[in-house]
Amino acid sequence: MIAIDNVLISDSVVEEQFVCDLHKCKGACCEDGDAGAPLEVNELQLLKDSLEAAKPFMSAEGLAELQKQGDSVYDKEFGWVTPTIGSGICIYGKRDEKGVILCAFEQAHRQGLTQWKKPISCHLYPIRISESKKHTDVEYVNYEPRESLCKPACSLGKKLKMPVYIFLKDALIRKYGPDFYEALAATAENMRLTQK
Known part of the structure; x- marks a missing residue:
């Protein structure tokens, strides 16, 4: 779990790979x-x-x-x-x-x-945002692709080696701002270097 301000981001947002493949999923x-x-x-x-x-x-x-x-x-x-x-x-x-x-x-x-x-929920898909039930100022950011629906996007993401957070850069900046995105990208890079 990655914490930036009051936002808790699942590790899968930086570890998994995804690129929408509209020709296959048809939206x-x-x-x-x-x-x-x-x-x-x-x-x-x-x-x-x-x-x-x-x-x-x-x-x-x-x-x-x-x-x-x-x-x-x-x-x-x-x-x-x-x-x-x-x-x-x-x-x-x-x-x-x-x-x-x-x-x-x-x-x-x-x-x-x-x-x-368009709605930010559409722009961010397959990231889903939910609020903490205990702390209303805390948000959870999770990577939730549909198993069969998003299979082509997961395959294309792996082929292009495109992490979810990079694919959704514009949407994440639109939702949380450029400083948030820079912090997320820096954390993702640190995680990548640590795993080597």
Whole structure:
């Protein structure tokens, strides 16, 4: 376990290797799960502010569910999440001609139409963040790929020798800031040298 401020990071975040292989998984993390993508409370307004820019990149089914469910829903187990279509694909996901699910917010962001990229929980995947039940100011950062779903990404990560924390550098900086990331990278390097 690595501790940086009030954040406890699993060793697997620096020891394991991972690179998303969209051609093989087709973005299945956007439809696989018990609920939609978790949303932080501060993201609820960011999502609303980016919604008009994202709508042209949504599917007809997604737009219909947006009308029915609203832009976010509250789940008793997971808190605020993105709505889904029939407990499956996120309403903001749309399959391209190759069957890959693309995020409407990320598409709008790439076009320069919005500053918000997508929910941080999506950006950080397969890292999951949870709060300590005893100490609400403590967060746990764990590496939790889906066994079958993420098999291609784990294989590609090993092939490219890409540690999880490096693959998710932008997302980690977005969540915790550059100083946090520098401390994590330095710790990872020290761990690597110690293991030699």
